[in-house]
Amino acid sequence: MLWLQSLNLDYAFWxxxxxxxxxxxxxxxxxGSETALTAASRGKLQTQADKGSRSAARALSIxxxxxxxxxxxxxxxxxxxxxxxxxxxxxxxxxxGESSVALATLVMTLLVLIFAEVxxxxxxxxxxxxxxxxxxxxxxxxxxxxxxxxxxVRKLVRGILWLFGVRTSADEPILAVREEIAGxxxxxxxxxxxxxxxRDRILGALDLSERTVEEIMLHRSSIEMINFNDEPKEILAxxxxxxxxxxxxxxxxxxxxxxxxxxxxxxxxxxxxxxxPDASLKNLLSLDISSVIMKPYFVxxxxxxDEQMRQFLKRRTHFxxxxxxxxxxxxxxxxxxxxxxxxxxxxxxFDPDSNESIKRDLxxxxxxxxxxxxxxxxxxxxxxxxxxxxxxxxxxxxxEAQMIPAVGQVFRFHGFRFEVAGRDANxxxxxxxxxxxxxxxxxxxxx
Numbered sequence: 001m002l003w004l005q006s007l008n009l010d011y012a013f014w015x016x017x018x019x020x021x022x023x024x025x026x027x028x029x030x031x032g033s034e035t036a037l038t039a040a041s042r043g044k045l046q047t048q049a050d051k052g053s054r055s056a057a058r059a060l061s062i063x064x065x066x067x068x069x070x071x072x073x074x075x076x077x078x079x080x081x082x083x084x085x086x087x088x089x090x091x092x093x094x095x096x097g098e099s100s101v102a103l104a105t106l107v108m109t110l111l112v113l114i115f116a117e118v119x120x121x122x123x124x125x126x127x128x129x130x131x132x133x134x135x136x137x138x139x140x141x142x143x144x145x146x147x148x149x150x151x152x153v154r155k156l157v158r159g160i161l162w163l164f165g166v167r168t169s170a171d172e173p174i175l176a177v178r179e180e181i182a183g184x185x186x187x188x189x190x191x192x193x194x195x196x197x198x199r200d201r202i203l204g205a206l207d208l209s210e211r212t213v214e215e216i217m218l219h220r221s222s223i224e225m226i227n228f229n230d231e232p233k234e235i236l237a238x239x240x241x242x243x244x245x246x247x248x249x250x251x252x253x254x255x256x257x258x259x260x261x262x263x264x265x266x267x268x269x270x271x272x273x274x275x276x277p278d279a280s281l282k283n284l285l286s287l288d289i290s291s292v293i294m295k296p297y298f299v300x301x302x303x304x305x306d307e308q309m310r311q312f313l314k315r316r317t318h319f320x321x322x323x324x325x326x327x328x329x330x331x332x333x334x335x336x337x338x339x340x341x342x343x344x345x346x347x348x349x350f351d352p353d354s355n356e357s358i359k360r361d362l363x364x365x366x367x368x369x370x371x372x373x374x375x376x377x378x379x380x381x382x383x384x385x386x387x388x389x390x391x392x393x394x395x396x397x398x399x400e401a402q403m404i405p406a407v408g409q410v411f412r413f414h415g416f417r418f419e420v421a422g423r424d425a426n427x428x429x430x431x432x433x434x435x436x437x438x439x440x441x442x443x444x445x446x447x
Contacts, residue, residue: 016091023084024116030077032120033139034070036131037063044129055133062140063132072143081112095108121166182206197344200379204342213308214301214343215391217331225250226261232287239266246319248332251295255329257321259293266292298323299413301330309338344379363434368419370394371426383435385414394428414434 037059045350062069087109092100124131143150185202224242226235228251239247242417245263250256252413269292299308299320312318318335340346359367359381368377374387374396392395397405397420400413404426411418415436422430 026080027116028120032124033135035121036071036124040128040132058136059132072146208306
């Protein structure tokens with residue numbers, strides 16, 4: 001009888017050990033699956049899915065709702081870990097006695113940490129895409145089984161967060177793709193993997209949807225225009241001497257834009273006047289400017305840059321006039337302006353100011369044009385000046401100073417020293433900027 005009881009005890013012992021082993025394997029599976037599915041690149045999975053991989057496509061489908069996925073995996077992992085710990089406690093109690101709880105806790109903690117956490121997660125993170133594809137089928141079944149429980153838990157969690165003033169949306173994406181790409185590119189640049197020029201181009205393309213034409217347009221005060229009432233000879237001379245191929249035409253007042261003249265159309269009309277049997281140079285004086293004027297294209301200043309670029313390509317035009325909410329002329333924008341936000345400054349043989357615009361003296365002071373955009377300056381110098389309230393460097397100084405400064409006046413904010421070096425009426429033309437090394441940020445000191 002004692003032998004039979006001993007045999008039964010052996011059977012119970014080995015059954016419990018086997019059950020704990022199986023539960024540890026399940027815990028390792030859940031931990032590795034969670035790491036693989038969250039760490040796997042959706043871009044790589046999509047590439048594999050496009051090549052016909054059903055498991056990669058299934059992994060993509062599962063990871064679309066990360067909250068549901070993680071909730072199901074955590075639920076399964078906690079269930080098997082708690083059950084394994086309970087069995088281990090009961091086993092050690094039979095073997096050692098009532099004082100075995102601490103021993104069972106220590107042993108299970110080591111087993112779970114090594115074999116159910118570190119080991120599977122290390123493998124999963126080094127082979128994320130492969131592991132995600134392999135575990136996608138059983139995890140998909142698990143998510144379907146646990147979905148009612150996870151849904152109830154999600155509602156409960158959102159209710160508790162709501163009590164603490166935290167608002168969450170069920171439709172809000174867990175990961176923002178744009179921010180994820182931008183962060184990866186910036187991190188790659190810091191690690192030396194991505195070159196600065198490549199980083200600027202990629203981030204510039206990503207930012208097009210977040211920026212408007214108002215931020216990069218040429219202000220109306222700097223637009224070269226043609227007066228329709230001028231003599232044809234004067235208009236011809238202005239067009240021929242201009243560095244631009246397209247010039248807006250106004251009548252009576254600059255706000256009244258009636259069209260746009262293209263240099264090629266003007267040259268074609270000039271050629272028609274001086275060719276043929278009745279050709280004469282005097283015919284140029286009778287040139288009808290209205291015959292070469294194109295209809296103007298107006299866009300609101302709130303249009304996003306990516307949308308405006310699509311409109312340029314769709315309309316097969318490179319030139320647009322920008323108006324505000326009241327319909328008043330605010331500036332102009334070209335396709336080249338948008339492309340420069342991606343690739344940087346584009347200079348050709350017709351650009352008079354193609355030389356380097358950022359000059360640095362021996363004291364480490366940069367002499368900058370007041371019209372230079374903050375974005376271009378940050379891009380060129382790897383600075384981080386804010387551009388939420390102003391587009392240009394002069395605008396930033398005016399915003400921070402809350403006044404129109406005099407020449408020679410100095411301001412300190414955002415970790416830089418700004419000195420107004422030139423002014424034309426109320427417009428700041430030249431600013432001297434020097435980074436502050438040991439002085440505090442945003443101290444708004446003036447002198």
